[in-house]
Structures are given as C-alpha cells and as structure tokens.
Amino acid sequence: MKAGLGKGAASGLIVPVAILLAWQALAWRAGTPLFPGPWQVALSIWKLWPVIVGQIGYTLMRAFAGFVVAAVLMIPLGILLGRLKTVGRLVEPMMDMLATLPPPAVVPIVMLFAGTGDIAKIVIIAYAAAVPLIMNTYEASKGLHVMANQVARSLRLTRLETMLHIDLPASLPMIATGLRLAIASALLVSVTSEMLLATNGIGVFIQRQQENFQIAGGLAAIAFISVIGLIINNLVFQLEKRWLFWHYRSSESHSDG
C-alpha cells in the first residue's frame, strides 16, 4: 500500500518537473534577466519574502473588507429578490447586464467618486464580489422547491421557521458556490485595483519590480499570490465540505445509485 502511494506521488511529479525544466531551458536560451527561469525566481523569493509578505497583507485586508461588504449586502438582497417574484423578474436582466460589466471597467467611475484610496479599492472589490453572490443567492432562493414549501405547510411551520429550517439550508449549497466565486474574484480584483490606483499592496510591488527591470522579483510575488490563492481556495472548499456534508453525500449517492 505504502509503496504504491510513493510510486503514485513520484509519477505525479513528472509533469510539474518537466514544466519547470522546459521553462528553465527557455530562460537559458533567452539568456537575459528579462526572461528569468525558475531558479532565479526561487533566489528572488529567498531574498524578497519579508517585503512580499508585508505587501500581500495590505492586499488581503482590502480583499477581505470588500468581500464582507458584498456578502452582508448581497445575500439578504438575493434572498429577498428570489422571494418577490415580480420584482425579481424585473431585476434579473439588470443583474445579467451588471454581470457582464468587467470589474476593471468600473474603476474610472469609482475613481471620480471615491478617489484612489482604500475606500475606492474596497468599493471596486465589493462590486466584483457582489456579482456572483447576488446571482447565486437569487437563483437559489428563486428555485426553492415547491415540495419543500408543501412540507413546511403540512408541518404548520411559521414564516420565520420555514425560512430558517427549510429555505436557508436548501439554498446553502448554491450560496456557498457564490461565496467561493466571490472570494476568488475579490482576490483577483484586489491586485488589479492596486495596479490601477497605486498606493501600496502586492500589485504595486509587482509594478515597481517591473519598472526596475526586476522580472524575477515580480514573478516571485506572483508565486506568493498563487500559493495564497491556492491555500484560500482549499480552505473554503474544506469548510464547504464540513458544513454542507449532507449535500455532497446525497449527490454522491445519487451518481452511484
């Protein structure tokens, strides 16, 4: 069993190692600091990590703030719109249109109203996180099964009890999807907004590295972003699995049966 696992892990390394070697080979052939290989990037990480970690702190804090603002506003709004069918139908095309408006396109307007400080960035991040949140919450709340409502009525639950015990758990899996997408786009847009409205943060750090022709340093920062993104994604996934185990279990047994 153990030997088999070791062999699996070893064969799993073939592809990543091949990619790194190919990149290194390309870098050698280019022979310029403007096209660094993985080795130079690793050296930069070693040299720059304290600065990078500090700058990423700003980025993450803003991403978190924007995400929280969006979640607090959009989840209740989505549930409400899903319940009020007529209003929902009218608002739905508006949401579709907003969903297609790329977050960076709102940057110039936000700049006019809120300048280039933390507030402006948090507004942009909140906008980016709001779109998947409201869409998923709205769909979940709209699509709640008629059957569940009949169960609620036959059990003589009050309006509040129905919402708490039936509507909320039933729509949680979709809301969770919305939350996951929102977290991912909050992170993305946090970096983007820094690069457009420069003050501090990892986005600015990357731009400074570029201006000084320190490409390896910029790639080192990108490596940090990707690892942090990976950790956050995994964390969210683990939490989702723990809290929504009933959803995963039942969908698994469906595909088996």
Added chain:
Amino acid sequence: MSAASLTSFGALHRLNAIVSFLLIAAAWQLVAVSGAVPAKYFPDIPAIASAFWSMLTSGELPGAELRTLTRALTGLAGASILGVGLAVLSDLSPVFRRGFAPVAALIQPIPPAALVPMAVFMLGLGPSLYAFIIILVTVWPPYFNGVAALAGVLGEQIRSGQMMALGRWQMLWQIKLPAALPEIFAGIRYASTISLIAVVVAEMLAGHDGLGFLLIRKAFAIRIPEVYALMFVCALNGILMTALIGLLRWQLTGWHMRMTEQPA
C-alpha cells in the same frame, strides 16, 4: 416543452429585459436631472448618448471594439480548445492528471493584472501578449469542468460502449465527449466572461489600443459621458459573447438543453 412555448418563453424574457432596461434608464435620468449628484460626474442619458454617437462616428469606438472583441474571441477559442485538450489528456493518462492538477491549482489564482507587467517584458506588446494573458486565465473553467465531466460519465454508458468493443478514441469521441459537452460548455460560458475581463485589464495596463485603453484615456481626460458610454459598450460585449456561446451551445448540445427544459 414544445417549440412554441419555448419561443414564447424567450419573448417573455426579452420583454422583461426591455422593461428592465427602460426602468434603469428612467431612474438614471431622474437622478441626473434631480441634481443630487454633480452633473459633471453623473451626466444625463442624452449626454451619454451623444458621447456614444460621436465616438461611433469618429471611428474611435468601432476600431477599439473590433480589436477587443477579436482578442477576446480568439483567446476564448484557443483557451477552450486547449482546456478541453488538457482535460482529455488528463482522462487518458493518470500520470498527466496527477501531475497537472497541482500545476493548474497554482496557476489558476494568479490575477491577469499581475501577469501583464511581467509578460510585457517577456513577450512584448504584440498579439502573443494578449494570447498569453487570456489563455492563462481563461483555460481553467473548460479544463476543470472537462476533467469533472469526463470522470463523471455514467458507468452504464461506458459499459454499453465496452460491450461494443469501442477503442479508446471511439469511446472518447462517441460516448465520453458527447456526455461531457454540456458541462464543458457551462465552463466555456463562464470563461467567456473572464476572457473579456482579461482583455480589458490587459489593454488598460499594457495598452496602446482597444476598449480598455480607450476607457483609461477618457477617464484621465475626465471625459465622463464617454466613460459611461464605454462602460455600456463593455456590458453589451458581455451580452454579445453570451449570445454567441449560446448559439454554438445549441448547435452542439441542443439535446441537453431540450432535455433540461422538459417538465419533469
């Protein structure tokens, strides 16, 4: 659902969209005229419309729009083909699947904006820059959905193919890909939104042309009606892209769309 009720459903949806659009426009106009927000920052509808018209007739907008759309569409096509190809490769070879999954998980969270400054140096300002950025951020939804869908093809369908002694490629072509296509298309649809965002970001940061560049230039020149008009064009592009994907999806996986329309 019959064809007739499907089209009436579509018509109803369009009517909703028009009413909704008119409502937004009316509300906008009301706010602009009321003077609650400085007119300089919040121009009324006629001002935005005339800004749109002048950019259209000067040729400024059509040129930028054409560039941006071409980039987004070619990037999306390339990313979709690459993503599905990687998913198929993962399905055929467990070694590749195990090795590539962590690579994908690491590259996926990288923001396109962060890549632009580095990529400018490594690739220059030409089409390869845009191709690189778009593909690197757009390839994941088709890839992840493809891997999940190919792994999730029903055992009974696979066994039916085995009883017909289908080879590896026939199995892929005749059973696995058709079964996986609806989920792959859901991924491509999501990717289409990302590809538009990536193009606009890249144009804003590296730009010398395209919609993103135009947007930044107008913003710095404080031409506010133009900025709003351009945002409107960006939103329209999203709708256009979704419609194009929907058309292709109907062609390739119409059976699935009709199946899910079916009343249970």
Added chain:
Amino acid sequence: MDIVLKVDGLTKSYGRGADAVRVLGGISFEVEQGEFVSVVGPSGCGKTTLLFAIAGLHSLTSGSVRLKGQPVTAPPKGVAVVFQDYSRSLFPWKNSRDNVAFGMARIGGRSAADKRAKAEAMLEAVGLGGFGDKYPWQLSGGMQQRVAIARALASESELLLLDEPLAAVDAQTRSDMQDLLLDIAIRFRQTCLLVTHDVDEAVYMADRVVVLTRRPTTVDHEIRIGLGKKRDQIATRENPVFLKARHDVMTSIRNFRAGAPANALA
C-alpha cells in the same frame, strides 16, 4: 443442442491477502442454444458480479467462461447486455433510432441506410414503430426499456444478458415487458440469460432456473420448468408446475437468508 455459454468453476475475490473477500465461490452452469435461463439468488449473492464476468466486463479470479467454446476475457462479440439502469445506459444525445443503431457498432460491412432500416425494424419489434425520432428523455420508463432491448437485439448476439432489466418499472408495465421479452425470445430464437432477485419472474420467464447460494456463491441446484415456451400471466401463474417450482426456489432462498450473517441481509 449446441452449448452457447459454459461457466466453469468461476470464482471472484475482491482485495488481496487476508483482506480478500470471496464473492463467487466456484460457479458452474451451461446455457443451450435457444434456451431462456434465469439465475436467481438471495440478496447480496453477487449476481451483478457474475453477470459482468460473463459479459467480459470484469476479470475472473479463477475458472472460465466460454462463449461457443471461446474463452471470454474481454467483452466478446456475440453478447449483448440489457443493463438494470436502462435510462442511464441509453445515450441522451442520440434519438432512439441512433441508440438502436449503436447496437450494430460491431457488425461490419453495412451501410448507414441499412443500419437505420434495421434499427427501425427492431423498434417495430419492441412495439415502438414510429418513435425513431424521439429522444430517450421524451419517452416513458417502459418505452426507454424497450429501446434498450431493441439495441441489444440489433447487435444480433448469440446471447442476451438481462441484468434485472425490469426492476425499475411499475408492476403493470413489468408484466407487459415480461411477455414482450418472451415473445421476442421466441420470434428471434434468442438465447437469454436473466439474472434477478425476483423468484416469480425467474420462474415465469425461464425454461430452466439456476438457484444460487449466499456468499461465497455457488450453484445450489437447477430446476427445469416444464411449462413449454408459451406463457400467460394468469394461467401460467396458477399452473401447479409453476407453483411447485416457485415453492422450491422460494424455500431454498429463504433458507439461505435465514442462515445468512446479519450484515448480508442489510
């Protein structure tokens, strides 16, 4: 009579070493040309494992399966399966005609037009003439099952394997489908092997019933059902021959279940 299928000392274990679970403990039986044989056993006796082994979809631990004398190691030409979960075994992206035509994938040297015509004929044979353009999801459960049967017939196989094919349809459709299957077996002189838990169905359909033990499964005994090829839902089920055979099989299976460890009953 020619022997179509010969299963000889078939065993199947899962896992290795001390953890190994022996599911099939040496099964032997034969199926002759044109015969309808039912295999019936207590719940959890590994009937699907047996069926997949015969279809060449699972490897064997020991013993052999021979189709017309040829050992079966991979899915052989000449065996068609109607799976238990028919709605999942049909392809929702193909209409019923194309689903049936897919059954001819292993028959070479035919034009597309020939295949289409044959598919239509097979749909006609299962009472679905004129439904060729309908997709599986536009048909009722019983009709989907007919499409799956037509697909199996279209492959012109020596042996039709039926994996509890009627478990998921309602009781009335079920008796209609039993008669349809019997009718087809006679008309096409199709050799059939039905694997099921339903004793009534096993006896009603078969010329011969193979009764299995509980795990590790072997053949307990066989009964020849002397009722002739023609069956009738009312008359046959009141026939003393039917009742006696049913009594015999029922008793064996109840004894196995009574003697089974508690977890096997779950």
